[in-house]
Amino acid sequence: SYELTLPLSVSVALGQTARITCGGNNIGSKNVHWYQQKPGQAPVLLIYRNSNRPSGIPERFSGSNSGNTATLTISRAQAGDEADYYCQVWDSSTVVFGGGTKLTVL
Amino acid sequence: EVQLVESGGGLVQPGGSLRLSCAASGFTVNNNYISWVRQAPGKGLEWVSIIYSGGSTNYADSVKGRFTISRDNSKNTLYLQMNSLRAEDTAVYFCAMGGTVTGAFDYWGQGTLVTVSS
Numbered sequence: 001s002y003e004l005t006l007p008l009s010v011s012v013a014l015g016q017t018a019r020i021t022c023g024g025n026n027i028g029s030k031n032v033h034w035y036q037q038k039p040g041q042a043p044v045l046l047i048y049r050n051s052n053r054p055s056g057i058p059e060r061f062s063g064s065n066s067g068n069t070a071t072l073t074i075s076r077a078q079a080g081d082e083a084d085y086y087c088q089v090w091d092s093s094t095v096v097f098g099g100g101t102k103l104t105v106l
Numbered sequence: 107e108v109q110l111v112e113s114g115g116g117l118v119q120p121g122g123s124l125r126l127s128c129a130a131s132g133f134t135v136n137n138n139y140i141s142w143v144r145q146a147p148g149k150g151l152e153w154v155s156i157i158y159s160g161g162s163t164n165y166a167d168s169v170k171g172r173f174t175i176s177r178d179n180s181k182n183t184l185y186l187q188m189n190s191l192r193a194e195d196t197a198v199y200f201c202a203m204g205g206t207v208t209g210a211f212d213y214w215g216q217g218t219l220v221t222v223s224s
Contacts, residue, residue, distance in 0.1 A: 001167075033210035035151075042200055042216055043143075043151065048208035086151050088210065093156075093164050095141060100150035 002091035004098035011104045012077045020101050022070040022087035030089045032070040034063055037100075038083045046085070047072060077105050108132035108213045110201050115218030122191050122222070128184040128201035128215055136161075136179045139204040141211065142186045144197035144220075154199070155186065169195075191222045 005023040012018035022032060032050050035043040045054050047063035050070065060075045074081055082105050087098040114126040128140070142154040155165045155175040163175050174187040184201055198217040205212035 031209055033208070035211075037151075042214035043202075043211075044214070045208065045210050045212055048205075048210040052208070054208065054212070084150075088151075090209070094166070095143075095153035095156065097143075097151040097153060 001094075002089065002096050004087055004089065004096055006085075006087060006098035006101045008099075009102045009104065011106055012074070013106050014079065015076055018074040018077050018081075018103060018105075020072040020074075020085050020103065022072070022098050023068055024070070024089065025068060027068055027070050027089065028066045030065075030091070032063065032065050033088045034061075034072045035086045035088065036081075036083045037086065043086065074103070077103075079105050081105055108203065110203060110213055110215035112199065112201055112215045112218040115199065115220045117221045117223065118191055119224050120192060120222055123187070123189045124191065124220060126186040126188065126199055126201075126218060126220070128186075130182045130184065130203070133203065134179070135177045135182050135184055138206070140177070140184050141202050141204065142173075142175060142184075143200045143202050143211075143214075144195075145200070145217070146194075146197040149197075152197070157184065188220070191220075193222050196220060196222045 034047040037043040050065040051063045084100045109131045111129045139158045141156040172190045200217045202211035203213045
């Protein structure tokens with residue numbers, strides 16, 4: 001089965017740029033989606049098809065995907081960005097989530 | 107406005123059964139693919155099952171043969187019948203609606219907690 005690898009945690013200073021990488025075998029050939037989940041809340045779609053933002057998602061959030069790594073970039077990090085982040089792909093009609101990354105804004 | 111409201115969670119003994127419901131509004135369940143996704147306490151998201159607009163279904167290996175996803179178009183509701191429950195099935199269960207434009211899960215319910223314990 002297909003596996004997605006996310007770091008357990010990422011830290012970023014307030015106002016700086018955070019990058020969360022999602023690793024997978026030839027993930028660049030797949031569409032990667034990203035979700036943000038805050039404690040006690042449901043996940044929210046952040047980025048779809050590698051680099052597209054749903055309406056209402058700030059431009060500070062961006063995504064890219066190439067080779068064996070997809071990346072979520074959060075620019076000008078804010079305290080409110082502290083959350084868990086998940087990448088997701090489709091593989092043979094099943095859904096695969098990465099294990100999740102906890103983002104801490106210092 | 108799209109809304110998904112889960113219900114049916116609770117405490118059940120190992121080996122028991124439970125049926126979860128996901129009431130949808132703002133869209134019709136048979137026009138979209140909808141999944142159940144669970145999250146064990148303190149853990150990440152785990153995909154459980156999916157039903158497509160055409161009615162085909164798929165399951166994670168961890169629940170195959172024990173869980174059944176279905177929908178009632180007349181009630182615009184999705185279900186997850188869970189049998190032979192195990193302690194490791196303890197989790198918050200979310201239903202999530204897929205988007206044909208995004209290819210992702212655009213909308214999520216708030217979840218319902220299932221606890222499997224004696």
